[in-house]
Structure formats: C-alpha cells, structure tokens
Amino acid sequence: VTALEARLCALRDAGRKALVPYVVGGLDDDWVDCVRAAIHAGADVVEIGLPFSDPMMDGVVIQRAADRALARGATMSTILDELSALDADVPLVAMTYFNVFHHRGLERAATELAAAGVSGSIVPDLSLEELGPWREVANDAGVATILMVAPSSPPERVARLAGASQGFVYAAARMAVTGVASDAGDSARVVAGVREYTDTPVYVGIGIATPEQAAAACSFADGAIVGTALVQRLLDGEGPLGVERFVAQLRAAIN
Amino acid sequence: MGLGSPGVLHGMRSMLIQSDVGQIEEAHSISAGLDYPGIGPEHAHLASLGRATYVSASDDEVIDALQILSRLEGIIPALETAHAVAWVLRSAGREIPLGSSVLINLSGRGDKDVAQVREILGRRS
Numbered sequence: 001v002t003a004l005e006a007r008l009c010a011l012r013d014a015g016r017k018a019l020v021p022y023v024v025g026g027l028d029d030d031w032v033d034c035v036r037a038a039i040h041a042g043a044d045v046v047e048i049g050l051p052f053s054d055p056m057m058d059g060v061v062i063q064r065a066a067d068r069a070l071a072r073g074a075t076m077s078t079i080l081d082e083l084s085a086l087d088a089d090v091p092l093v094a095m096t097y098f099n100v101f102h103h104r105g106l107e108r109a110a111t112e113l114a115a116a117g118v119s120g121s122i123v124p125d126l127s128l129e130e131l132g133p134w135r136e137v138a139n140d141a142g143v144a145t146i147l148m149v150a151p152s153s154p155p156e157r158v159a160r161l162a163g164a165s166q167g168f169v170y171a172a173a174r175m176a177v178t179g180v181a182s183d184a185g186d187s188a189r190v191v192a193g194v195r196e197y198t199d200t201p202v203y204v205g206i207g208i209a210t211p212e213q214a215a216a217a218c219s220f221a222d223g224a225i226v227g228t229a230l231v232q233r234l235l236d237g238e239g240p241l242g243v244e245r246f247v248a249q250l251r252a253a254i255n
Numbered sequence: 256m257g258l259g260s261p262g263v264l265h266g267m268r269s270m271l272i273q274s275d276v277g278q279i280e281e282a283h284s285i286s287a288g289l290d291y292p293g294i295g296p297e298h299a300h301l302a303s304l305g306r307a308t309y310v311s312a313s314d315d316e317v318i319d320a321l322q323i324l325s326r327l328e329g330i331i332p333a334l335e336t337a338h339a340v341a342w343v344l345r346s347a348g349r350e351i352p353l354g355s356s357v358l359i360n361l362s363g364r365g366d367k368d369v370a371q372v373r374e375i376l377g378r379r380s
Contacts, residue, residue, distance in 0.1 A: 052279075100276075100277050102277065104277070
C-alpha cells in the first residue's frame with residue numbers, strides 16, 4: 001500500500017470525508033498561495049494541474065486556465081520548483097496528461113514529483129493497458145498511480161481499475177469533460193461498482209460545483225474533487241481569499 | 256513529419272509537433288484532415304524504416320493541383336488527396352523523370368471541399 005493510500009484510509013477510518021480541490025499550477029503569481037489557502041480552509045488533498053496544451057478531458061474553463069499558465073511560461077519544472085517551497089501538511093497529487101511525463105522522461109518525472117512533495121498522479125490519457133512503465137517508476141519514487149473509473153466502464157474493467165488504483169479511485173460522475181454539467185450524474189452507481197472490488201477510498205469528481213453537490217457526493221463516496229468551480233473563481237481574479245472562502249464553504253457542507 | 260519528435264497524444268505514440276517541454280504546437284493545413292500536429296504511428300514507423308518518403312505541399316500548390324486534376328480528368332480530389340497530386344506536378348521532370356508512369360492514390364473525393372475551394376478562389380481573384 002502506498003503512503004498516500006495509508007494516509008487516506010486513516011482519514012476515512014477517522015470518519016472524515018476527503019475534500020480535494022484542484023488548482024492549476026502556474027496560473028498566476030499567487031497560485032501557491034491559493035494552494036496554501038485551500039489547505040488552510042480544510043482541503044485534505046490538493047490536486048495540482050500541470051497544464052498541457054491539449055487537455056482532452058478538460059472543459060473550457062480549465063482549458064482557458066491551462067492556456068493562461070502556459071502563456072505565463074509555466075512548465076512542469078517551474079511548477080514543481082514553486083511547489084517544493086510549500087511544505088504542505090496534506091498530500092499533493094499531480095494531474096496532467098501523459099506527454100508531459102513522456103517528454104520529461106518517466107523516471108525523471110516521477111523522481112521530480114516526489115522531490116517536490118507530490119505523492120500521487122492522475123493521468124487521464126494513460127490507459128490501464130499502457131500503465132506499466134509509468135507505474136513502475138512511480139512506485140519506485142513513492143508516487144501513487146490514481147486511476148479513473150467511468151460510468152461506461154464494464155464490470156470486468158471496473159474490477160481491474162479498482163484493483164490497480166493506488167491512493168484513491170477517481171470515480172467520474174459522468175461521460176463528459178470537466179465543468180460542463182453539475183449534478184451527481186451516475187456517480188452513486190459508479191462508486192457502488194468500485195466498492196465491490198476494493199477497499200481503496202473512492203472519491204467523486206467531474207460535475208461537483210457547489211457545497212451541496214459535494215455534500216451529496218460524500219453521502220455515498222469517501223471524498224469529493226472540485227476542479228472547475230474553483231478554477232473559475234481563480235480566472236475571475238478571486239485569488240487566495242476566494243479560494244479560502246469557497247473551500248471553507250465546501251468543507252462546512254460535507255462535514 | 257519534418258518538424259516532429261516522438262510524443263504521446265490521443266492514445267498513440269508517434270511523431271508530434273511539440274515544444275521542448277512536450278506542449279503540442281498548433282498545426283496548420285488548408286485541409287481539415289491534415290490539420291493535425293502528429294502523424295499516424297504506421298507512417299512514423301515506415302519513415303523510420305526508410306520504406307516510405309514523406310513530402311509536403313503548400314496550400315497554393317494544393318489548390319492549383321485540385322483544379323488541374325478536375326479540369327484534365329473530371330475527378331475532383333479531396334484537398335488532402337490534392338497534396339499528392341501537387342507534389343507529382345511539382346516533381347515531374349525533377350525527382351520524377353519525364354515519361355515515367357506514376358501511380359497516385361486518390362484517397363478521397365473533393366465534393367466535400369468545393370464550398371471551401373470556391374471561397375479560396377474567390378479571395379484569390
């Protein structure tokens with residue numbers, strides 16, 4: 001069991017639902033302060049987006065944020081450099097697309113993530129069948145490989161994904177890019193399906209935009225991931241104070 | 256092919272037009288089917304084996320080639336396909352000796368492109 005998973009299981013066993021806000025790395029000068037604010041307001045894990053030019057799983061809001069970060073010159077290196085100054089007391093997981101790691105070199109990418117304090121990765125365009133090389137170097141570096149289960153995943157695939165996912169299982173609430181719809185979708189069914197095959201915690205993401213939706217997801221899942229709704233606030237210039245306010249509302253709702 | 260380096264996009268590892276940190280660059284082509292920052296992995300493989308040579312054609316050459324084939328043969332090639340015709344026209348008497356028999360694979364029809372071609376020709380005149 002990875003260090004991330006041990007920690008998230010302990011969180012669950014203590015009866016605490018996990019709140020996982022998503023922040024685009026390098027979005028603005030104060031993006032690390034936004035991560036800090038999210039932690040201060042009650043995040044249990046922070047998902048850091050390493051921006052990619054072609055984010056095929058993301059909707060227009062996160063695409064826009066990624067473009068802004070890239071235009072500012074953000075790269076995996078600059079983001080991890082800035083992140084290593086954070087000294088976070090909650091786990092950080094990186095979300096990106098495979099070419100970013102592939103181009104860096106898998107072993108080097110995994111080592112650099114770990115050195116910056118990142119203990120998990122989410123790579124939506126890396127399929128279960130092609131996972132091996134990344135998983136091997138990530139395991140060596142102590143970086144958990146978090147996998148996503150979709151509403152369309154057939155039971156035998158859910159079983160394999162649930163068995164292979166480390167840290168937590170990312171239950172996608174719907175067949176959509178991020179940020180296009182906001183309701184629970186099929187997430188209750190997806191979560192129940194995953195639980196048949198694993199004791200790894202299951203968090204719901206994609207379509208959770210409000211404190212009420214986060215609370216609803218946490219009535220059957222172990223945690224909720226909130227991306228677009230938070231990133232929109234950052235694009236609107238709300239900064240760390242806006243993050244603090246919104247994450248505190250999410251926290252209050254799911255407690 | 257000329258500008259690419261190995262990368263992974265859309266579920267395939269192939270040659271991609273990308274930056275020095277793996278961000279995909281914008282591609283450009285007059286034909287929608289070629290407006291893509293990568294190539295099929297089979298082509299990358301054939302190129303690396305030296306079993307196929309890959310060439311390019313400019314937008315203007317493509318529009319000319321489409322018109323020439325349409326006038327001479329009554330066959331309207333797709334803009335993608337017209338790239339092949341354009342290269343043959345350019346290469347006749349150079350890479351391709353005069354008097355050669357040349358086989359061109361007309362891989363798609365241009366009915367789908369006539370509105371776009373009309374607009375381009377309207378801008379030209």
